[in-house]
Amino acid sequence: MKKTSPRAVLSLLLVLIASACADGCAGTRAREHVLWPRISATWPAIRKNIDGGLGSTTPTPAVAAAIAQFEAAVKADDYRLLRGLKWSPLKLLAVRGVRVRVEENEISEGVSASLLVRITKFSEALEELLSQ
Amino acid sequence: MKDVKEQLEDLLVDVLTETRVDLKKAPAEIAKFAAERVAHLATLVDDPGFQEAVRAERDAVALEAGIAVVEVADAVDARISHISGVIQGMLALASRSTATP
Numbered sequence: 435m436k437k438t439s440p441r442a443v444l445s446l447l448l449v450l451i452a453s454a455c456a457d458g459c460a461g462t463r464a465r466e467h468v469l470w471p472r473i474s475a476t477w478p479a480i481r482k483n484i485d486g487g488l489g490s491t492t493p494t495p496a497v498a499a500a501i502a503q504f505e506a507a508v509k510a511d512d513y514r515l516l517r518g519l520k521w522s523p524l525k526l527l528a529v530r531g532v533r534v535r536v537e538e539n540e541i542s543e544g545v546s547a548s549l550l551v552r553i554t555k556f557s558e559a560l561e562e563l564l565s566q
Numbered sequence: 567m568k569d570v571k572e573q574l575e576d577l578l579v580d581v582l583t584e585t586r587v588d589l590k591k592a593p594a595e596i597a598k599f600a601a602e603r604v605a606h607l608a609t610l611v612d613d614p615g616f617q618e619a620v621r622a623e624r625d626a627v628a629l630e631a632g633i634a635v636v637e638v639a640d641a642v643d644a645r646i647s648h649i650s651g652v653i654q655g656m657l658a659l660a661s662r663s664t665a666t667p
Binding site for chain 2: 460463464465469472475476535539540545554555556558563566
């Protein structure tokens with residue numbers, strides 16, 4: 435029987451390991467186990483900002499659909515359900531929600547800056563999450 | 567007793583630990599971002615809504631750390647994909663050279 439050289443076995447192992455991860459397994463895991471939990475944990479606060487931005491107005495069908503899509507993803511704990519999310523209108527509403535509270539003297543300018551930083555980071559995190 | 571700034575720093579370190587990021591080993595951008603946020607919070611202690619600002623900054627730092635973790639993971643994937651391509655190319659060349667009479 436022909437002997438297989440250790441170098442050939444090592445090469446085969448390297449190819450198998452590399453092929454198994456070539457589809458981006460580290461990135462997928464980081465998105466699923468690190469970034470998504472942070473985003474879903476932050477969603478209730480962002481949702482509160484969005485609701486504040488809506489005030490007493492009825493959300494447009496697009497906004498209502500985007501909110502429902504996010505709620506479904508959080509409930510199912512599956513970020514893949516966010517594919518195709520129209521985030522921009524929600525972000526605008528969240529920012530408006532913070533501004534309204536400043537105008538009503540409920541929070542200070544400084545506190546609003548903190549809330550706006552959270553919205554910005556939430557946006558960036560969403561972009562990173564869905565970039566794969 | 568620790569002052570407010572120190573307490574806030576402790577809070578943000580806890581958040582980074584939860585996100586599996588060691589502040590001492592974290593990329594400089596995260597440490598810088600966390601320091602900026604702590605400095606901002608320290609100016610708001612007497613403002614209405616301060617507690618809400620603390621929660622918002624905690625979330626922002628955790629999100630920033632999460633983004634950094636994903637970027638590092640993507641870089642690892644890109645390197646693995648590159649190595650995979652090199653190894654497969656070398657093996658293809660080797661098999662072609664051994665198959666040629």
